[in-house]
Amino acid sequence: MTKVQKTKEIKKRFLEHYGNAKTELKYKNIYELLVCVMLSAQCTDKRVNIVTPALFSKYPTPDLLAKADILEVKQLIKSISYFNTKANNLIRMANQVMENFGGKIPHTQEELKSLSGVGQKTANVVLIEYFEANYMAVDTHVFRTSHRLGLTKAKTALQTETDLSKAFKTDLSILHQAFVLFGRYTCKAVKPDCENCFVQEFCLSKSNFKPV
Template sequence: MTKKQRALEIKKRFLKHYQNPKTELKYRNIYELLVSVILSAQCTDKRVNLVTPALFAKYPSPSMLAKANVEEVKEIIKSVSYFNNKAQNLVKMANQIIENFEGKVPTTQEELKSLAGVGQKTANVVLIEYFEANYMAVDTHVFRTSHRLGLSKAKTAIQTEEDLTKLFKTDLSILHQAFVLFGRYTCKAQKPECENCFVKDFCTSKSNFKPA
């Protein structure tokens, strides 16, 4: 079986196994989604969901967050990893939205990447989740599982994203969410549940692959 044939079979199984996968972050609009995704870097969705209700109650819009005292934002999100940097980025990001985008969260990859705290992965996740855009975003779960399945040997997340995009081409938004859930609950970093895996026949290694 060629690599392309392997990829097509893996894709087929993922689409069958995960019918309508969605992020586990809780949000009500694109502003809340963007903030939640920024907070989720190097942090669990469960932890983010614990702090965002209070954050959104106090700062329900970019205009409100833009006027926020950074120290007060830090206090609300202090249980989240790297809360100091994230608090500063959130306030700066909100000000950029006010100044550069008339108070509305931008909806293209390049515009999103111009915001503080937003890299390509964060931008893609927002577009995937909110618009079901045909993008692949590579977090630690996607990186680990795609390497275990032999879909990429790239050293970085961006290069892995490129490999997966070329292999799968379509249904990328569904596949991204599916790979995240697969890595979170089945193909875990430690003690993967191989007996419950629907693609175990394609597994090439149980190593805990991490981006360089």
């Protein structure tokens, strides 16, 4: 089997197993989604979902978050990893949304990346989830599983994103979510569930690959 054939078969199986894959973050609108994704960096979706109801109850709009007391925001998200930095970024982001985008969360990758605390991965995840945009976003799960399957040898998340985008070309929004769920529940960093893996024959290594 050639590399192209292997990639095509892996893509087919992921789409079959995770055809309706969506984020496990709980949100009601694009503002809440952006906040959730910002909080989820180096943190589990489960933990974010525990914290956000109280946060959104107190700050349901960018306008209110922009005016928030930093200590109150920190208190609300203190169980989240790096909560000090994230609290600062949330308030800065909200102020930028008010000042630069008329209080509306922007809808393009470059505009989202102009916001404090929003890198390419965060921007792509928002666009993937909210608009089903044809983007790939690479978190630790996507990085680990794509390397185990030999889909890329890239050392960084951004280069891995480029490699996967070129390899798969279409259905990237579904594939992103699929690889996240696959890495979270099957191809885990420690003790992967190989017996129930639907792409086991393509696995090259059980190493816990991490971006540099």
